[in-house]
Amino acid sequence: MxxxxxxxxxxxxxxxxxxxxxxxxxxxxxxxxxxxxFLIQVATSFKTEADAASDPLSLIPAxxxxxxxxxxxxxxxxxxxxxxxxxxTVFVTAGRVFFNSLAGYxxxxxxxxxxxxxxxxxxxxxxxxxxxxxxxxxxxxNQIGIYDTYAGMIIPLLTDAAGIFIMKNFxxxxxxxxxxQARIDGAGTFRxxxxxxxxxxxxxxxxxxxLSFQGSWxxxxxxxxxxxxxxxxxxxxxxxxxxxxxxxxxxxxxxxLAAAAIMTVPVAVMFFIFQRQIMNASDxxxxx
Amino acid sequence: MTTTTRRPSxxxxxxGEALSGYLFTAPMVILLGLFLVVPVLMALWxxxxxxxxxxxxxxxxxxxxxxxxxxxxxxxxGLAEQDFGTAxxxxxxxxxxxxxLQTALALFLAVLVNRQILKGRGFFRTAFYFPxxxxxxxxxVLWLFLFNSTGAVNKLLSYLGVKGPNWxxxxxxxxxxxxxxxxxxxxxxxxxxxxxxxxSWWDWLGGPSVAMFAFVLLAxxxxxxxxxxxxxxxxxxxxxxxxxxxxxxxxxxxxxxxQVTLPQLRPTLFTVLTLGxxxxxxxxxxxxxxxxxxxxxxxxxxxxxxxxSAFNNQEWGQGAAIAxxxxxxxxxxxLLQRWxxxxxxxxxxxxxxxxxxxxxxxxxxxxxxxxxxxxxxKDGNGPLKVATGIAASQIISKNQGGSx
Numbered sequence: 001m002x003x004x005x006x007x008x009x010x011x012x013x014x015x016x017x018x019x020x021x022x023x024x025x026x027x028x029x030x031x032x033x034x035x036x037x038f039l040i041q042v043a044t045s046f047k048t049e050a051d052a053a054s055d056p057l058s059l060i061p062a063x064x065x066x067x068x069x070x071x072x073x074x075x076x077x078x079x080x081x082x083x084x085x086x087x088x089t090v091f092v093t094a095g096r097v098f099f100n101s102l103a104g105y106x107x108x109x110x111x112x113x114x115x116x117x118x119x120x121x122x123x124x125x126x127x128x129x130x131x132x133x134x135x136x137x138x139x140x141x142n143q144i145g146i147y148d149t150y151a152g153m154i155i156p157l158l159t160d161a162a163g164i165f166i167m168k169n170f171x172x173x174x175x176x177x178x179x180x181q182a183r184i185d186g187a188g189t190f191r192x193x194x195x196x197x198x199x200x201x202x203x204x205x206x207x208x209x210x211l212s213f214q215g216s217w218x219x220x221x222x223x224x225x226x227x228x229x230x231x232x233x234x235x236x237x238x239x240x241x242x243x244x245x246x247x248x249x250x251x252x253x254x255x256x257l258a259a260a261a262i263m264t265v266p267v268a269v270m271f272f273i274f275q276r277q278i279m280n281a282s283d284x285x286x287x288x
Numbered sequence: 289m290t291t292t293t294r295r296p297s298x299x300x301x302x303x304g305e306a307l308s309g310y311l312f313t314a315p316m317v318i319l320l321g322l323f324l325v326v327p328v329l330m331a332l333w334x335x336x337x338x339x340x341x342x343x344x345x346x347x348x349x350x351x352x353x354x355x356x357x358x359x360x361x362x363x364x365x366g367l368a369e370q371d372f373g374t375a376x377x378x379x380x381x382x383x384x385x386x387x388x389l390q391t392a393l394a395l396f397l398a399v400l401v402n403r404q405i406l407k408g409r410g411f412f413r414t415a416f417y418f419p420x421x422x423x424x425x426x427x428x429v430l431w432l433f434l435f436n437s438t439g440a441v442n443k444l445l446s447y448l449g450v451k452g453p454n455w456x457x458x459x460x461x462x463x464x465x466x467x468x469x470x471x472x473x474x475x476x477x478x479x480x481x482x483x484x485x486x487x488s489w490w491d492w493l494g495g496p497s498v499a500m501f502a503f504v505l506l507a508x509x510x511x512x513x514x515x516x517x518x519x520x521x522x523x524x525x526x527x528x529x530x531x532x533x534x535x536x537x538x539x540x541x542x543x544x545x546x547q548v549t550l551p552q553l554r555p556t557l558f559t560v561l562t563l564g565x566x567x568x569x570x571x572x573x574x575x576x577x578x579x580x581x582x583x584x585x586x587x588x589x590x591x592x593x594x595x596x597s598a599f600n601n602q603e604w605g606q607g608a609a610i611a612x613x614x615x616x617x618x619x620x621x622x623l624l625q626r627w628x629x630x631x632x633x634x635x636x637x638x639x640x641x642x643x644x645x646x647x648x649x650x651x652x653x654x655x656x657x658x659x660x661x662x663x664x665x666k667d668g669n670g671p672l673k674v675a676t677g678i679a680a681s682q683i684i685s686k687n688q689g690g691s692x
Contacts, residue, residue, distance in 0.1 A: 020405075027400055031415040034509075038418070040440055041430050056433070056440040103316035112309030118317070125324050129618050131570040131591035132611040135598045136327030139334065143344060144322075156323040159316050189308040218423035220573045225599070236425045240577040243429050253433050260426035271421045275414065 038264075045069070045258035052253045068254040077230065078259065081238035085217060085263075088153050088234060092216040095158035097208050101201065103159070104167025105193050109176070119168075126161040130221070138225040152226040153234075157216055163208050170204035171197065210274050214267055235263045335608035345604070357605040361613065365486065368597075368606060372613075373485025375588045381496035382589070383568045383621075386507045391560050393512040395553075398519030399545065413520075417513035424573035427510055432456060432578055435502045455502045459584035461494030462501055497586030503574055511567070515560045522556030523549070558629050562622060569618045590614045 039059050044052050045068050047061040055062065072078040106112075107119055137156060138147075146152035174197075182196045198205070220236040227233070233241075239259045242252075330345065338353045339345040361372045401412050419427065434440045435455035442452030474480065475490030482489055496504060526549065534548045550557075572591040575581060581588035581596070590610055598607025 023400065023403075023406070027406075027412050030397070030400075031412055034415050034419060034513075037430055037434060037509075040434065044433065052433075053438060056438065057443050099315040099319070102312045106309045106312035110305050110309035110312065112306035115309065118313060122316075122320075125320055127619075128324065128328065129566060129570050129615055131572055131594065132331070132615045133324065133327055134572075134591075134595055135334070135604065135608050135611060136331035137323060138599075139330045139345060140323060140327045143330075143346075155319070159319045161320065164316060189305065193312075214421060218425075220423075220425055220576065221595075224576070224595075236423055236573075239429060240425050240573075243425075243432060243577050244580070251436075256429050257433055260429040264422050264426050267421050267423070268418075271418070275410075 041257050041261050041264075045254055045261050047254050049252065049254055052257075053251065065254075068258040071255055072259055072262070077233065077238060078262075080231065081233050081235045082262075084153075084232060085235040087150065088157075088219075088223075089213055089216045089266075091154045092157045093209055093212040095154070096160060096163050096212040097205055099159040100163040100208055101167045101198060101205065102193070103164045104169075105171050105197060107164070108168045108171035109179070109197075110189070122161050122164060126165070134221055134225050137222065141226050148227050148229050148232060150232070153223060153232065156226070157219070157222065160212075160215070163211060166207060166211075167201070167204055170201055174200055206274055210270060213270050217263075217267055235259075239263060331608045331611065334604055335612055337605055339604050341598075341602045341604050353605070357609040358613070360606060361609055362485070368603075370486030371585065371588065371593055372590070372610060373483075373487040374585050375590045375593045375610075376485065376617075377487055377492050378496060378500055378586060379569060379571065379589045379591075382500060382504055382507070382571060383565065385496065385501075385504045386511075386568050387561065387564045389504070390508045390511045390515060390564055391557070393508060394515030394560065395519050395557075397512060397516040398523060399549075401516070402520055402523045413516075416516055419510045420513040422510070424510070425577045427506065428574045428577040431502065431506050431574075453498045456499045456579055457583050458498035459586045461491070461497055461586075463493065463495030465498070466495075497583070499579060499583055500587050503571070503578070503587060506574060507568065507571075511564070515564070518556055518560055519553065522553050526552050554629070561625060561629070565621055565625060566618055569614065569621070590617075 040057070043059045043061060044056070046064055046066065048063055048065050048067070051062045107115060107122075141147050141152045141156065146155065178200070179192050179196055182192045187195070218236065219234075220240065223232075223234050223237050227237075239256070242256050242259055334345050335357055336352055336354060337345060337350050338356075339350045343349075360366065360368045362369065397416050400406075401409055401416070403409075406412075435442075437452075437454040437457070439455075441455070445452040475488075475493075479490040479493065480488050484492060530552070531544060531548055534544050539548065570591050571589045572595065575587055575589055575592040576595070579587045581592060591614065594607045594610035594614065596607075597603040597610060
């Protein structure tokens with residue numbers, strides 16, 4: 001929170017009050033526009049198919065039905081998809097936290113020949129559009145024999161340039177004096193990194209956790225090109241196949257929307273837990 | 289270098305430090321090298337070869353065919369060229385609409401939400417940002433439902449007395465539709481008879497199809513929140529004194545925004561436009577989930593076409609060539625935009641008091657401005673850097689699969 005500015009203390013005049021009401025009205029309307037689609041999504045997943053088609057706007061199901069959820073959990077591969085997404089997300093998040101902070105620390109603090117070249121390479125790598133990588137990633141994954149395995153799904157995602165960049169920036173912003181102290185006490189580089197620097201980097205690490213979790217949970221194209229077996233389908237891939245009408249005839253909107261709603265829950269939970277971190281990057285970054 | 293990392297490094301610390309530097313960066317170098325640098329080189333080879341997807345592209349029976357794959361797309365005169373032209377046209381209209389809309393909306397939301405006196409700021413921010421955290425697949429499924437012919441959107445429109453289109457099944461260009469209101473059903477022969485990339489000029493100028501327009505709305509809905517955060521961080525970086533000075537000089541709110549706030553936001557604006565542009569040229573997930581290019585190829589995008597050519601039609605060389613052409617397009621557009629928005633000396637001088645470095649944290653080549661003091665977080669670039677980083681990697685990971 002930034003401090004209140006001076007000159008903003010007197011009681012609002014009538015004109016100001018009108019302006020302010022208008023502002024609130026505008027914000028509320030906008031907020032409704034942004035939230036309403038998600039309310040419709042949840043409501044529709046508890047509707048029957050006929051109800052979903054005839055009354056798409058209502059937020060209260062005419063006949064409350066959990067058929068869509070039963071169908072998903074008991075008579076489809078949905079649980080497998082969920083499990084796969086969870087496995088990939090856990091490994092990728094753990095990997096990125098560790099590898100990104102290691103590399104970020106080295107680039108920010110350690111002197112070694114080639115550091116600047118590495119950093120320039122990192123920036124270059126960041127600017128390669130992902131779409132260009134669809135085909136080539138498949139080629140390499142296929143070539144080294146990890147196509148259609150968990151390894152092929154996880155290993156290529158274990159580090160990311162943007163995350164390294166965030167960590168590097170953070171490490172540069174904390175004073176070096178603490179590390180010096182530890183070094184004088186005789187701690188080695190890894191020891192300093194592990195026990196002194198990482199605990200200080202909590203805000204940045206949380207940022208990496210959020211981004212990795214979101215990134216891998218919501219990832220689609222990488223799994224399209226790295227797997228084909230039905231046992232390795234993730235939520236994104238599975239729900240995308242639902243969307244093109246895989247389960248059966250009819251529109252099946254309640255089922256599709258239920259699937260989409262369930263896959264939104266984990267990222268939404270993450271988001272609400274770390275909300276302050278995301279919303280006020282400035283708050284989280286300052287060590288109290 | 290025989291020192292181990294466990295040894296205290298007091299004076300001649302270069303040796304041990306260098307070794308740990310290499311060890312610390314090894315995972316990054318190996319992973320990014322293996323899954324990013326090597327693939328790009330391999331794909332570059334494939335785009336000049338006749339590989340059919342069988343065996344390894346590096347084996348002996350794969351031949352170098354020169355620019356054949358590229359010329360088929362650019363001057364072939366066949367279906368490949370027409371599809372590529374169509375995909376470019378669709379995506380170009382998408383960029384033309386999405387980038388300005390999402391930027392303007394994000395800035396508007398940021399200015400509204402950034403007021404100190406506003407109660408419930410947190411709630412509003414959350415509401416606007418929430419669509420950005422959902423997966424592109426989930427949100428596309430929701431969109432397919434909202435925009436189906438008897439869906440929620442058309443129901444709302446019917447309350448207003450408007451008969452909504454059959455969104456995702458309507459291949460008509462919206463500019464053609466608009467002209468149709470005035471009885472213009474077909475273009476002048478000058479436009480209909482001459483073509484570029486196998487698509488007639490009349491079609492180039494037809495606007496995005498109604499189906500594509502639904503995707504435009506989807507993009508604006510899901511990205512405005514992320515960019516709003518960036519603008520908020522940028523706004524919070526501005527010192528209040530200039531604004532207050534402007535108030536003293538009698539500038540009204542409108543003038544203050546256009547002549548005081550906006551010029552100072554230039555670096556943030558630059559970042560948002562760049563990220564938006566890079567993201568918009570790579571529409572893939574939504575198309576794969578939603579329409580697969582239908583209706584009438586009007587939602588085909590180069591990214592999806594590249595995937596389709598390679599994985600469905602086994603035209604690997606052409607798929608890779610499309611990817612590289614797209615890469616070139618993105619680079620050119622980014623450079624063009626850099627040139628248009630280039631910092632002018634005057635504004636630089638004006639900005640100096642604020643210490644917002646130009647092009648901060650922008651993935652296209654952020655300047656490494658050396659180690660910063662610890663106080664940097666409190667009064668300068670910290671928040672902006674983190675927020676930019678978050679937004680950048682969100683946008684990138686939405687489009688890149690985060691494996692950058």
